[in-house]
Amino acid sequence: MLPCRFLVLLGTRLHRAGGFCQDHFISEIPVTISPKRLTVGVPDLAAVHKTIEERLRAGIDAMTRAERQLASHLLHHYPVAALGSITALAKGAEVSSPTVVRLVQKLGFSGYTDFQGGIRSEVEERLISPLAKHDRWAGGVPDTHILNRFADAVLRNLHATLAQIDHAEFDAAAALMADSARKVYATGGRITHAMAEYFVTHMKVIRPGVSLISDMSNAWPPALIEMVPGDVLLAFDIRRYENNVLQLVEMAAEQGAEVVLITDPWVSPAAAHARYRFSAQIEVPSAWDSTVAIQVLVETLMAAVQSLTWQQTETRMKRLEELYARARFFRRAK
Structure with missing residues (x-):
């Protein structure tokens, strides 16, 4: 076991070299790295609740x-x-x-x-509805600032999520997405579709053959007809689970796609069709659920795929940078 420490930065951006804006919130938390699990220690954290x-x-x-x-x-x-x-x-x-x-x-x-x-x-x-979630959190609110309450909840979510991820399954899901012989698709629900779009935007840089499937059902048939057995669908679905996501996952599984599902602790019905399922903790003091832990899973998946495909990815990224430069897409430094 290798103990170390790192800074978790919430809602911040770099203000100047070597420092952060005084108003930003920084939390330092201990980390323990083991061959099987990455666990993030949060002071006074209760044991991980299991469904x-x-x-x-x-x-x-x-x-x-x-x-x-x-x-x-x-x-x-x-x-x-x-x-x-x-x-x-x-x-x-x-x-x-x-x-x-x-x-x-x-x-x-x-x-x-x-x-x-x-x-x-x-x-x-x-x-549970957003109104009910708000009423539950509003009762007995501790006398601390919302920044602290929210950050504490997010850190607990991150700790609990990482603690229950099976590393072998995570690596296997990343290997599927890194396989250039497979096309990769992503989709999500009303809120989580943004996570799917974020994933696809970055994965298109890492490898070819990556597509976003719209949450509008009239866009499904053209995408599904291109799916062949072995292709990968990354689906996002958290409470209150959406019929559209379930239906699309069912149809993709019928096409022979390998489904990777990112859901919550109560588990989307789409899990019945998933080869790999990862549950993220989402509860925070708000009417809405948090997607921070989901974001960590997504970015870690992308990093794992990039690591597995780096030789090809590096060449692809260099060419992409040349094209961006030629198109003058980014502002040049003065």
């Missing part, structure tokens, strides 16, 4: 055969399978009712009723 789905996935290796069978059924039909009776769940998973009870107790619940209460709470979190 029921995350707990199921994390504990599946320690389960009995019957419990794994039940867990697989729950994950495949999550969360609908858990909203019926214990008898219906046991029958659907082809296990006994006592197996259901044992599994939910292993997940930390006192019984099936308690387990269902947790499921319903998570479903409510998925569907």
Whole structure:
């Protein structure tokens, strides 16, 4: 383990060489780098909260055969399978009712009723509106400035997001996007489409064959007809999950595309069609969810792809700079 420290800079820009504007907010936080995880330490940070789905996935290796069978059924039909009776769940998973009870107790619940209460709470979190989020955050607001409250929440989100990313899956997703034999597409919802556009703008510099798919359904068929098995679709979908994203992901999967999904802790329904899924923490003291942790994942993915393709990317970037210079796109230094 290699301890080190770095500065996290929120809402700032460089003011002059060697210093920052006095009004800007800077937070110094400790970092621990290990072969498997990058964790960002935040003072007084509570343990990372896991959704029921995350707990199921994390504990599946320690389960009995019957419990794994039940867990697989729950994950495949999550969360609908858990909203019926214990008898219906046991029958659907082809296990006994006592197996259901044992599994939910292993997940930390006192019984099936308690387990269902947790499921319903998570479903409510998925569907929460901006107005409801505002009302929840407005109650019991601590007596600190909004800059500090918001920054604290963002840092907690970043810590929790990085702590639960599987490095092997992340590397595999980056390798898919770096493969020049595959075309790469990106799409998102009403808010997250901006993340998809940001990703595509930078990836076009790194490699050829990258396209943004509009969130307007009349633009899908021309894009989908070009997809072949093995192409990659990066999709963004956070609560309140959008039917357009789900439908496009379903159609892309039918074309044989490898779907990489970036979502939130409550997990978009599009995850059922994703080969790789990364969940980012998004809650902040606002009516709106934060996309800062998502932005970190996107920029890290791009950096990973660039590293894998640097020999080709360097040549491409040099030629691109020549074209920009010829077009006089950027202002010249005086």
